[in-house]
Amino acid sequence: MSESQKASHSIQPAAPSVFGAELRLWGQQLAANYADVLPLVIGLIVIAVIFQSQNQNFLTARNFVNLIVQMAGICTIAYGVVFVLLLGELDLSVGYVSAVAAVSMALLLRDPMSWPWYAAIALVLLIAAGIGLLHGVIITTFQIPSVIVTLASLLAWNGVVLLIIGGNGTILIQDPVVIGIANYFLPPVWGWLLAAVIVVAVAIRYFQEKRAWAQRNIPGASFSMLLAQLGLWAVLICGIVYIANRDRGVPMVGVILLLLLVVLSFLANHTAFGRYVYAVGGNQNAAYRAGIPVGRIRVTVFMISSIMASLGGIILAARLRSVDTAAGSGNLLFNSIAAAVIGGTSLFGGRGRVSSAGLGALMIAGMENGMGLLGLSPGLKFLITGLVLLVAVLVDAGMRRKRLGQG
Amino acid sequence: MEPLLTITNLTKRFGTLTVLDQINLTLYPGEVVGLAGRSGSGKSVLTKLIAGLYAPTEGEIAFADKRLRRPTLHYADIAVIYQEPELAENLDVTENIFLGNEIGWSPLSRWLLVPNRRRMDEAAAYMMQELGVYEVALHEKAANLSGEQRQLIAIAQAMAKPAQLVVIDELAAALRYDYQQQFLRLIQNWQRQGRAVLFCSRNLEHLMAATDRIVTINHGRQVGNHRTDEVNREQIVAEMVGAGRNHLSPAAWALDSYYRVREQAEKLLFRQTLLEKDLVAQDTLNRQLLEQLNAQVTALDRVNNALQAAQLRLLTEREAERKHLARELHDEVIQDLLSVNYELEDMEIQLADVPVLRQQLPYIRADIRMLIEDIRRICGDLRPPTIDSLGLGAAIQSYSAEWMGRTGIHVNLDLDANLGRLPEMIELAIFRIVQEGLSNVRKHAEATTVDISLKHTSQRMLMISIADNGGGLPQSFDPSKLSAAGHYGLLGISERVALMGGHLKVQNQPFRGAILRAEIAHPRVKAVIDAD
Numbered sequence: 001m002s003e004s005q006k007a008s009h010s011i012q013p014a015a016p017s018v019f020g021a022e023l024r025l026w027g028q029q030l031a032a033n034y035a036d037v038l039p040l041v042i043g044l045i046v047i048a049v050i051f052q053s054q055n056q057n058f059l060t061a062r063n064f065v066n067l068i069v070q071m072a073g074i075c076t077i078a079y080g081v082v083f084v085l086l087l088g089e090l091d092l093s094v095g096y097v098s099a100v101a102a103v104s105m106a107l108l109l110r111d112p113m114s115w116p117w118y119a120a121i122a123l124v125l126l127i128a129a130g131i132g133l134l135h136g137v138i139i140t141t142f143q144i145p146s147v148i149v150t151l152a153s154l155l156a157w158n159g160v161v162l163l164i165i166g167g168n169g170t171i172l173i174q175d176p177v178v179i180g181i182a183n184y185f186l187p188p189v190w191g192w193l194l195a196a197v198i199v200v201a202v203a204i205r206y207f208q209e210k211r212a213w214a215q216r217n218i219p220g221a222s223f224s225m226l227l228a229q230l231g232l233w234a235v236l237i238c239g240i241v242y243i244a245n246r247d248r249g250v251p252m253v254g255v256i257l258l259l260l261l262v263v264l265s266f267l268a269n270h271t272a273f274g275r276y277v278y279a280v281g282g283n284q285n286a287a288y289r290a291g292i293p294v295g296r297i298r299v300t301v302f303m304i305s306s307i308m309a310s311l312g313g314i315i316l317a318a319r320l321r322s323v324d325t326a327a328g329s330g331n332l333l334f335n336s337i338a339a340a341v342i343g344g345t346s347l348f349g350g351r352g353r354v355s356s357a358g359l360g361a362l363m364i365a366g367m368e369n370g371m372g373l374l375g376l377s378p379g380l381k382f383l384i385t386g387l388v389l390l391v392a393v394l395v396d397a398g399m400r401r402k403r404l405g406q407g
Numbered sequence: 408m409e410p411l412l413t414i415t416n417l418t419k420r421f422g423t424l425t426v427l428d429q430i431n432l433t434l435y436p437g438e439v440v441g442l443a444g445r446s447g448s449g450k451s452v453l454t455k456l457i458a459g460l461y462a463p464t465e466g467e468i469a470f471a472d473k474r475l476r477r478p479t480l481h482y483a484d485i486a487v488i489y490q491e492p493e494l495a496e497n498l499d500v501t502e503n504i505f506l507g508n509e510i511g512w513s514p515l516s517r518w519l520l521v522p523n524r525r526r527m528d529e530a531a532a533y534m535m536q537e538l539g540v541y542e543v544a545l546h547e548k549a550a551n552l553s554g555e556q557r558q559l560i561a562i563a564q565a566m567a568k569p570a571q572l573v574v575i576d577e578l579a580a581a582l583r584y585d586y587q588q589q590f591l592r593l594i595q596n597w598q599r600q601g602r603a604v605l606f607c608s609r610n611l612e613h614l615m616a617a618t619d620r621i622v623t624i625n626h627g628r629q630v631g632n633h634r635t636d637e638v639n640r641e642q643i644v645a646e647m648v649g650a651g652r653n654h655l656s657p658a659a660w661a662l663d664s665y666y667r668v669r670e671q672a673e674k675l676l677f678r679q680t681l682l683e684k685d686l687v688a689q690d691t692l693n694r695q696l697l698e699q700l701n702a703q704v705t706a707l708d709r710v711n712n713a714l715q716a717a718q719l720r721l722l723t724e725r726e727a728e729r730k731h732l733a734r735e736l737h738d739e740v741i742q743d744l745l746s747v748n749y750e751l752e753d754m755e756i757q758l759a760d761v762p763v764l765r766q767q768l769p770y771i772r773a774d775i776r777m778l779i780e781d782i783r784r785i786c787g788d789l790r791p792p793t794i795d796s797l798g799l800g801a802a803i804q805s806y807s808a809e810w811m812g813r814t815g816i817h818v819n820l821d822l823d824a825n826l827g828r829l830p831e832m833i834e835l836a837i838f839r840i841v842q843e844g845l846s847n848v849r850k851h852a853e854a855t856t857v858d859i860s861l862k863h864t865s866q867r868m869l870m871i872s873i874a875d876n877g878g879g880l881p882q883s884f885d886p887s888k889l890s891a892a893g894h895y896g897l898l899g900i901s902e903r904v905a906l907m908g909g910h911l912k913v914q915n916q917p918f919r920g921a922i923l924r925a926e927i928a929h930p931r932v933k934a935v936i937d938a939d
Binding site: 212271278279283285286287290292300350351 | 458460487489493494495496497498502503506507508509511513517518519520521522524525564568
């Protein structure tokens with residue numbers, strides 16, 4: 001009797017402090033695991049504050065939904081660029097590959113061909129895969145730096161776009177499904193359903209992880225801690241859905257971005273292929289000696305890059321409802337690579353995350369959007385974006401030096 | 408049996424430099440072949456050719472009847488442990504060990520395999536244990552590992568690979584002596600499993616210990632191919648440095664002895680570590696022994712205490728018994744005898760006219776008086792009559808006076824004037840000591856005088872000493888052998904003194920005679936009465 005009383009006395013006051021300690025631990029883990037993302041999140045908050053203080057329209061539901069639609073193209077291309085960067089390579093052709101894809105799709109959907117949307121998209125993805133294969137094979141067979149090969153193909157695909165569009169100038173897209181990719185918004189109910197699905201998925205993931213720890217006899221986070229973490233996620237996700245629903249609803253591209261993120265993250269972090277990509281990027285010799293088919297990995301990564309670029313091109317075309325000679329030009333290439341790099345993916349290979357590329361794209365699109373709202377001149381816009389990229393690259397280089405110093 | 412690896416006329420040139428020249432080598436499953444050569448002899452190049460990192464200039468390498476052509480790497484059947492291991496710095500230990508050989512669930516192709524981190528961790532931990540490595544965390548990034556740890560990871564990589572052929576390129580240099588030994592054992596394990604091993608090394612000790620065959624190369628040329636059992640170190644060294652046996656340069660021997668000395672040094676270092684471990688173990692053992700000893704001593708103490716208590720009770724009861732007996736004798740027998748004596752006196756007066764009686768009766772009465780005296784003495788021995796009424800001092804005085812009269816040995820008494828009354832136990836004990844002491848003097852000492860003194864040395868301490876001027880103790884006197892020698896008297900004294908918590912000392916005096924000294928602590932009288 002007295003024993004149990006003693007025991008309960010000693011536990012009760014300790015419980016909140018245990019939770020507090022866990023909270024602190026979680027914070028430390030987050031800080032350690034996402035150290036590369038932290039500057040980015042801070043940067044996002046800083047630009048949000050700056051733009052909001054200059055223009056009341058920046059932090060509105062309408063602009064938030066717009067932002068998602070605006071970042072979608074860049075983000076999709078950046079997802080693919082992450083894989084190339086993880087290998088320590090560079091793919092400069094993504095901008096015009098996306099344009100080739102958009103033009104091909106527009107032509108396939110248009111009068112003389114009049115293909116259904118799914119067939120058109122399937123063929124376009126196939127073409128993109130072929131382009132990536134070509135890049136990869138040239139790079140691996142002749143051992144030429146990828147920068148040079150893709151620089152050459154950048155020009156070549158630009159030429160192809162101009163040749164195809166030629167006199168027409170602009171090709172309109174009228175297929176409702178394709179247009180809907182960038183212009184359809186989920187009804188509020190579906191939005192909430194989506195939020196519920198995501199929260200449940202996150203919950204399952206968390207509890208699986210906890211079980212895995214328990215199987216290894218490592219005490220994981222306590223139940224209340226898990227609930228707190230889940231709660232945070234739920235608030236974040238529901239908040240996004242709530243804001244989107246106050247405007248037109250959750251955009252379809254948002255869902256697509258999320259799906260791509262899940263699939264590509266799984267590929268990068270939970271498959272042998274992803275492991276090999278990181279290994280090749282970390283130490284090509286080690287990967288080669290371990291029996292990893294480095295060449296085939298490289299070819300596959302360039303195929304992924306081209307396929308993601310083509311998807312990005314389709315999304316961009318759907319948003320404009322047309323393709324013209326300017327497709328893939330301008331700073332699309334720059335923005336895509338910058339999104340990946342600002343997201344913390346190392347230019348030296350072996351380090352980075354698909355999900356961070358999403359944040360990087362949000363940053364790029366947010367700056368473009370905000371500077372547009374402020375009515376800055378294009379020159380100033382480029383200057384500022386360039387400076388931000390420079391800072392991101394400096395951070396990357398600094399971290400690399402720190403790591404090497406430690407090693 | 409089919410050979411696993413066949414190298415025929417293998418030549419490798421870098422530009423105009425010929426690194427390997429017409430090498431021929433065959434390896435069978437379960438065979439360990441050593442490749443001996445100095446640095447720069449072409450061993451590493453040969454391993455890289457087999458691994459497929461270089462393409463041969465001429466000749467060919469066939470693995471299980473398949474020709475290895477271009478520099479290619481898809482030979483899951485060949486594991487290579489390089490001299491300088493290359494690890495993916497951004498991956499951790501487990502990921503590096505299983506790189507290219509992930510364990511997990513695969514839905515479609517090898518690339519889409521979902522690695523099972525838990526199983527890989529378990530397997531990696533097992534391998535580390537096999538290698539005797541305990542200080543590597545499996546989640547440590549390769550970038551943070553030491554050279555030796557990287558080498559161990561490289562070995563584990565080879566263990567993780569289901570390879571039929573393991574090629575080892577001079578790794579032992581980076582490893583500590585005990586890891587080297589562990590690694591040699593591992594090679595034997597591989598051999599037992601039917602794997603073939605090609606072991607390149609400059610270290611002859613290792614080659615002699617682990618291989619079945621030794622191939623020597625010198626400047627890219629194959630010089631010898633011997634069964635390890637049929638060759639000696641000198642011959643191998645001679646081939647390695649490319650000199651005839653008789654022209655072997657001292658420098659070559661220096662090289663060889665350098666390795667031997669180094670091995671010795673490493674062995675010593677290893678021994679030292681072992682010794683240190685042993686010391687720690689010994690220390691632990693000692694501590695455990697001490698604890699056991701302590702426990703035993705405690706147990707003994709307990710038994711001893713019980714024994715002492717039992718003996719004390721025995722003594723007390725014996726004294727009580729004696730007291731009872733003495734009182735019985737005194738009160739019953741002596742009174743009866745006295746009354747018999749009086750009756751005889753009456754009878755003598757009444758029957759004065761019977762001559763026989765008048766003659767005999769006085770004798771009988773004298774006998775009876777003597778009897779009474781004897782019984783009185785016995786009573787006195789059993790229980791000094793004075794001790795209960797008058798105390799220890801009086802008892803000793805009367806006993807010694809009686810004893811003096813009986814034995815004719817002079818007794819000098821020196822009693823503390825303020826002796827007072829002591830607890831019954833102690834008074835009796837001291838009295839018995841005096842009794843026993845005097846009887847010893849009479850029996851053994853051949854003395855003419857005895858000095859007895861009884862003094863307080865402090866408030867709580869009483870010193871009794873009995874000294875005689877007799878022949879002293881024999882040379883062979885040993886207090887621990889009293890019982891064996893049959894001296895139960897002295898033994899009884901020492902036991903009594905011990906029970907009282909005192910000391911007893913028996914020794915010779917400077918000039919002649921022996922002295923017995925007993926020091927006895929006594930509690931307050933009251934306390935003992937309570938205990939009684």
